[in-house]
Structure formats: C-alpha cells, structure tokens
Amino acid sequence: MIGNAQELEANGLHGRLIRTDGRPASLIVCVHGGGCSGRYFDLPGFSFAQTAVGAGHAVLLVDRPGHGMSRPIDGPDPIYAASLLLTQLAGEAAGACGDPDLPVAAFGHSIGGAVTMHWAAQSPPMLTCLATSGIGSRPTEAALAWLDELHGNSDIVLPHAFFFGPDGSFDWRAPIALRKSGEAWRKDEVDEVLTRWPDLFPSVASRIGCPVLAILSEHERIWENDSSALNAMRDGFAPGRARVEIAAGGGHLYEVHRNWSAHAERIIAFIEGHIE
Numbered sequence: 001m002i003g004n005a006q007e008l009e010a011n012g013l014h015g016r017l018i019r020t021d022g023r024p025a026s027l028i029v030c031v032h033g034g035g036c037s038g039r040y041f042d043l044p045g046f047s048f049a050q051t052a053v054g055a056g057h058a059v060l061l062v063d064r065p066g067h068g069m070s071r072p073i074d075g076p077d078p079i080y081a082a083s084l085l086l087t088q089l090a091g092e093a094a095g096a097c098g099d100p101d102l103p104v105a106a107f108g109h110s111i112g113g114a115v116t117m118h119w120a121a122q123s124p125p126m127l128t129c130l131a132t133s134g135i136g137s138r139p140t141e142a143a144l145a146w147l148d149e150l151h152g153n154s155d156i157v158l159p160h161a162f163f164f165g166p167d168g169s170f171d172w173r174a175p176i177a178l179r180k181s182g183e184a185w186r187k188d189e190v191d192e193v194l195t196r197w198p199d200l201f202p203s204v205a206s207r208i209g210c211p212v213l214a215i216l217s218e219h220e221r222i223w224e225n226d227s228s229a230l231n232a233m234r235d236g237f238a239p240g241r242a243r244v245e246i247a248a249g250g251g252h253l254y255e256v257h258r259n260w261s262a263h264a265e266r267i268i269a270f271i272e273g274h275i276e
Helices: 038-042 048-054 078-083 086-096 111-120 141-152 160-164 173-178 187-206 227-236 260-272
Strands: 006-010 013-018 027-031 058-063 104-109 129-133 212-217 242-247
Touching (some): 013 038, 027 086, 027 111, 038 048, 038 058, 048 058, 048 260, 078 111, 086 111, 104 111, 129 260, 141 187, 187 227
Parallel strands (some): 104 129
Antiparallel strands (some): 013 058
16 A cells, blocks of 8 residues: 555545555546445555556546545436546646646546546547456446345345455455455445446447447356457447456456456556557
8 A cells, every 4th residue: 555645636536546656657546346445446555546546647546426535416417427527636746747738547436436437538638548347337236136126225235245256266365465455345336337338338438539448257156258249348449548457366456466467567557558
C-alpha cells in the first residue's frame, strides 16, 4: 500500500492521487467495482497503484459515489451518473500533477468498468485509452440468481470461488487483503449493471473513440466469457477499436489473483502503447 497520497474532491466525488517524482507519463484513473472502495487498487501485496507509480505514472484512486469518502447519488442510474463526475475530478488531478494536458487513461474493474465505458463514450472525449477488467455484456445465470438473493439479504456471503476463482488460483492473502477496501453492496448499482447494462453495452461501446483493452477472467462467474460472448463484446465496439481477451487461471477479482502483477503490467503496457 502507498501511504503518501493527496486527497481530492469534486462534486462530492473523492479520489486519492498518488504521484511520481517529476512529470508522470500519464494519469491513470482507477474506478473500482461493487462491495469495495478505491483502495481495491492499492491493497497490501496486490497494489496496482504501486506498480503503475513505479513505472512512472500518476494514479487517481476514485471512490465511486456512495463508497469510501464519496457522497451517494440518488437516482435510478447510479453507474451512468457516476461517469458524469469523473472529468472534473480527473482534471483536478492532472492539474495537481502540474500538467493540465497530461494524457489520461482509465482502468475500471467490474461496475467500475461500466462507469469508465460510459465516461469514454462521452463528448468531448478526455481519455487516451481505456482498460477494463471483469465487465462483460451478458450476465451469467449464477449472477442473476445472486441478484435475486441480494434483494433479500445484502449481507449474503458467497463461496470464495464466485469471486476469486477455484481453489489454488488464489492464495490465503487475497480475501484478507480485500477486507482493507470491503464495503456493503449497493443493490441499486448491482441491479443496474446486471439488468440494464447488457442492453446498454452495444450503444455505449459503439460511441467509444479511444483504444480499449477489455479483460475477462478464465473462471469469471458474473459474466459469460465463452467465444460467443467475447465476439459479441468485440462487435459492440467500432471495428479494430477493442481487444477483448481472457486472463488465464483466475476469477472475477483478478487484481488479487496469484498472477496479479503480470495482469497489472499487461494493463500498464497497453496504456503506454497509446499515450502521446
């Protein structure tokens, strides 16, 4: 975990800015999924932020509305509404880095992936490129069954395999580390991502003008990841716009998988290939 960070806030949206010494190569805006805060990207032993800063990038760890230190949003579309707040906060972060024209990339996980896709589709565009992990276009039957149970009990505890992958693909540190960012699930955003996002995916993806790297895990339990599902995701984007790939071995929370560091380096290499 990185302790030295600058706290930023814009329109009730909070973020932790972690800077490099000197001018960073880019600003990477990280947007987390459900049941956690922005610290998901800076967990002890699994810190994407530390890896990115070590590679010369500044990182902004965003707390989505209603998570961490950010105010909740009242309304029927909390995921889309969250995307409307990112440009100002990212602009303040770039200014705090000393360069308002700093290239800005985004990395969104799960629900945060849907948020960042909405953001990338907005005009005028701010993002140089976008990486997502754990956000697909077709929810699994298991995920929809979980949603039904979640409406009845927000404290439901699922088997580790549902999020982390099969036994042996993660070590004992992963669930413990995740407690550093864990929060209660917000039913409104889980409902939006599993029931309305699938219909929105093609129109949102088609409006994204920057390069996209979309990653689903081999043992993903929330989103379908067979060849048909992957092709449907690719077809949603403009031709040649997106790489849709599988991360071998892990589950939905691939950022705490045994291969998390290679996963982080893969995303950073993608970003470095597209920043100006």
